[in-house]
Amino acid sequence: MDIKSFLGGISPEEFLKEYWCKKPLLIKGAVKNTESFLSVDNMRELAVEESVESRMVLPTSGDKKWLCEDGPFKENDFKIQEKKQGTLICHGVNLYGPLMADLEKLSRFIPNWQFDDIMVTHSYPGEGVGAHIDSYNVFILQGHGKKQWLLEEDPNDTYQEDIAIKILKEFNPNIDWTLEPGDMVYIPPHVAHHGVALTEGMSYSIGFRAFKLEDMFSGYFQHHLESTEEMQDCYNDLNLQKSERPFFINDNDLDKMTRVFEEHLFNKTKMENWMGAYMTEPRQVPEKNDDLTFEEFVEEFKEGRPLFQDDHTRFVAMKEKFFINGVCFDVEEDMIEHFELAFSAMKMEDMPFKRKVMSIKSLMNLHKAYELGAIFFAE
Numbered sequence: 143m144d145i146k147s148f149l150g151g152i153s154p155e156e157f158l159k160e161y162w163c164k165k166p167l168l169i170k171g172a173v174k175n176t177e178s179f180l181s182v183d184n185m186r187e188l189a190v191e192e193s194v195e196s197r198m199v200l201p202t203s204g205d206k207k208w209l210c211e212d213g214p215f216k217e218n219d220f221k222i223q224e225k226k227q228g229t230l231i232c233h234g235v236n237l238y239g240p241l242m243a244d245l246e247k248l249s250r251f252i253p254n255w256q257f258d259d260i261m262v263t264h265s266y267p268g269e270g271v272g273a274h275i276d277s278y279n280v281f282i283l284q285g286h287g288k289k290q291w292l293l294e295e296d297p298n299d300t301y302q303e304d305i306a307i308k309i310l311k312e313f314n315p316n317i318d319w320t321l322e323p324g325d326m327v328y329i330p331p332h333v334a335h336h337g338v339a340l341t342e343g344m345s346y347s348i349g350f351r352a353f354k355l356e357d358m359f360s361g362y363f364q365h366h367l368e369s370t371e372e373m374q375d376c377y378n379d380l381n382l383q384k385s386e387r388p389f390f391i392n393d394n395d396l397d398k399m400t401r402v403f404e405e406h407l408f409n410k411t412k413m414e415n416w417m418g419a420y421m422t423e424p425r426q427v428p429e430k431n432d433d434l435t436f437e438e439f440v441e442e443f444k445e446g447r448p449l450f451q452d453d454h455t456r457f458v459a460m461k462e463k464f465f466i467n468g469v470c471f472d473v474e475e476d477m478i479e480h481f482e483l484a485f486s487a488m489k490m491e492d493m494p495f496k497r498k499v500m501s502i503k504s505l506m507n508l509h510k511a512y513e514l515g516a517i518f519f520a521e
């Protein structure tokens with residue numbers, strides 16, 4: 143797998159400038175050997191797991207036209223999927239196997255804090271989940287089989303009522319692409335799309351997170367209201383001017399109030415603390431772990447016991463800060479890149495720390511990450 147063929151011969155810079163969040167792109171032969179990524183049986187083994195987010199969409203003859211069920215599933219459900227020629231979907235497959243992890247790595251020309259997961263879809267001929275609009279960016283790679291993608295770049299976003307899944311009322315596609323194994327389509331947010339399986343087949347959606355402004359703003363305020371003592375202070379105007387019009391807020395008042403907000407809320411340090419924490423909040427918070435004291439942890443670590451990350455661990459590095467699962471770690475500046483490298487290893491890999499050169503502070507940080515459940519020793 144290489145980034146050049148992944149983007150159809152154009153550079154990541156050109157892709158971001160011309161296509162990202164702007165227009166769809168068809169990439170023929172983006173990734174090789176996609177037919178051997180996951181078998182239908184592999185996927186079904188995942189769909190019976192409690193820890194895997196899965197769902198099935200089935201056509202029905204009733205009023206609702208579609209039936210949408212959440213996993214985990216039982217063997218018998220797959221017979222129903224086959225009989226009704228429905229669609230099975232599993233999320234988070236980037237965590238299952240090195241090929242999936244390699245696929246995730248290809249997307250790292252986009253900041254990883256924007257990456258969501260890889261979802262796999264298995265459909266029977268004629269099936270799809272209907273024409274709809276997503277608010278996120280996605281690359282959809284064809285595994286095995288053929289799929290037709292119909293896209294409308296300027297859609298009307300009104301949905302049909304009273305059906306189990308979101309399907310557009312009107313859909314007038316201006317793009318019609320057929321994907322064969324290894325072909326990929328990039329779909330930006332707000333472009334309506336409808337994928338129809340032409341044969342039995344599988345596709346992999348490399349999806350990115352959509353950050354709703356409403357959620358970010360409320361998260362930002364909540365973060366600072368909870369963590370800042372100065373929020374108990376009151377507004378004091380030390381330079382109050384004599385009022386000429388007592389019922390009028392003038393420009394000067396507005397400027398002063400704006401400065402209070404800038405000083406206490408909208409500065410870069412506050413943005414750093416919030417952004418690092420918010421962008422690393424895990425999908426599932428791991429269980430805390432207090433099995434090993436700091437001394438015991440260090441002993442195991444120095445003896446070389448393999449150390450892994452929890453599947454849902456998220457992290458980002460930022461100047462002198464390092465965030466893991468929403469928590470800020472004070473890591474020495476010369477160790478930041480070392481931590482970054484170790485945490486960016488694949489989830490199923492022993493984290494490549496240079497164990498002999500770790501300072502006490504770094505070891506304390508690792509123990510803190512261990513207590514959070516973000517990292518753990520192999521059994």
Ligand SMILES: [Fe+2]
Nearest residue numbers: 274275276335
């Ligand atoms: Fe979609």
